[in-house]
Amino acid sequence: MSNKVHSKFQDEKDLVSRLKQGQEAAYRILIRSYQGQLFSIAYGITMDREESLDIVQEVFLKVHQNIKNFRGDSGLSTWLHRITVNQSLNWQRKWKRRLKWRHQPLEKDEGGDYPELGDSQENPETLYHKGELEIALQEGLNELSETSRTVFVLREIEGLSYDEIAEVLNVKKGTVKSRLFLARQKLKERLSEYVNETEEKP
Amino acid sequence: MTENNIKCDQNLVDLLYDPELNQDLDEREVVRLKEHLETCPPCQQALKENQALSKVFKAGFANAVSRTSLENIEDRVMDKIQSRSLPWWRRIPNLLTPRRMLFPATAVAALLVVLILYFPGSRSINGGPSALVSYLGGETSSVMIFETPNTRHTIIWFEEI
Numbered sequence: 001m002s003n004k005v006h007s008k009f010q011d012e013k014d015l016v017s018r019l020k021q022g023q024e025a026a027y028r029i030l031i032r033s034y035q036g037q038l039f040s041i042a043y044g045i046t047m048d049r050e051e052s053l054d055i056v057q058e059v060f061l062k063v064h065q066n067i068k069n070f071r072g073d074s075g076l077s078t079w080l081h082r083i084t085v086n087q088s089l090n091w092q093r094k095w096k097r098r099l100k101w102r103h104q105p106l107e108k109d110e111g112g113d114y115p116e117l118g119d120s121q122e123n124p125e126t127l128y129h130k131g132e133l134e135i136a137l138q139e140g141l142n143e144l145s146e147t148s149r150t151v152f153v154l155r156e157i158e159g160l161s162y163d164e165i166a167e168v169l170n171v172k173k174g175t176v177k178s179r180l181f182l183a184r185q186k187l188k189e190r191l192s193e194y195v196n197e198t199e200e201k202p
Numbered sequence: 203m204t205e206n207n208i209k210c211d212q213n214l215v216d217l218l219y220d221p222e223l224n225q226d227l228d229e230r231e232v233v234r235l236k237e238h239l240e241t242c243p244p245c246q247q248a249l250k251e252n253q254a255l256s257k258v259f260k261a262g263f264a265n266a267v268s269r270t271s272l273e274n275i276e277d278r279v280m281d282k283i284q285s286r287s288l289p290w291w292r293r294i295p296n297l298l299t300p301r302r303m304l305f306p307a308t309a310v311a312a313l314l315v316v317l318i319l320y321f322p323g324s325r326s327i328n329g330g331p332s333a334l335v336s337y338l339g340g341e342t343s344s345v346m347i348f349e350t351p352n353t354r355h356t357i358i359w360f361e362e363i
Contacts, residue, residue: 060279133262198254
């Protein structure tokens with residue numbers, strides 16, 4: 001094991017030990033270290049900001065509740081990712097939320113602009129483009145199956161390997177590979193306009 | 203994948219995208235994959251598309267995520283954790299916060315209003331002078347039947363002489 005990996009492992013082991021003792025400072029470190037990551041995962045699956053914030057809070061509360069049962073068979077981050085993915089997918093599966101998500105896409109105001117986007121220094125064309133991209137992303141992710149969407153998010157946003165993704169989702173590595181391929185094919189079709197633009201740029 | 207020829211397929215393109223992500227590959231296989239990429243235009247094109255897609259996705263995603271503030275998460279979580287460690291009788295004041303009590307208090311108030319206004323018998327029996335409806339008199343007793351004007355209660359007055 002390299003020094004860097006060994007050091008990270010020891011830090012994590014030490015953190016888990018302090019969490020099990022109920023140290024407040026340890027929980028604060030945990031939250032600050034992982035809140036960004038977990039929010040990205042939750043948002044990638046739910047595409048709902050408020051719900052993603054609630055999910056992240058819920059994940060940390062579950063950690064507090066269950067840390068005594070954490071045996072360390074998988075790493076702490078894998079455990080956190082797994083809880084986040086499960087919470088996010090549970091939210092997705094509630095039919096009312098799903099209905100709200102599908103029928104209330106990003107809305108324009110009366111002037112045709114997207115509210116809350118960017119700042120006053122961005123020109124209207126850039127803001128419009130960003131808004132269109134977000135809608136296309138939401139629609140593209142919506143068309144994917146739960147597993148494909150989750151695999152794609154974990155790969156693209158968190159940079160997890162096939163093995164790590166398979167461990168988080170408790171599926172076979174072959175499933176991860178095939179779902180990732182399908183996700184990319186579908187998203188390339190949906191986002192072809194943006195993908196082609198990006199390819200053409202030097 | 204054979205020893206001499208690398209078959210161009212979906213898995214290969216994913217491997218080419220970032221071979222280090224597949225922990226089954228050893229260094230020699232990574233080198234062979236990279237050598238294949240240098241001589242295979244379809245794989246080069248597929249890889250280019252994947253990289254462009256990744257860039258587009260990350261840009262759109264980052265834009266959406268950047269508008270969300272995570273500042274309050276730590277305080278909210280720590281408040282709940284600290285509240286959980288209190289004995290149950292010390293958690294009661296938290297239940298009585300104005301926001302939490304709003305709905306139950308409104309429900310109780312509405313119920314009280316309904317009970318006071320509509321519950322039978324909640325009004326005073328003495329609604330004013332009573333009217334004699336009927337009188338039955340005999341040698342040993344008499345019965346008078348009154349009706350109250352407003353509430354229409356019937357009062358039967360029996361008297362032994």
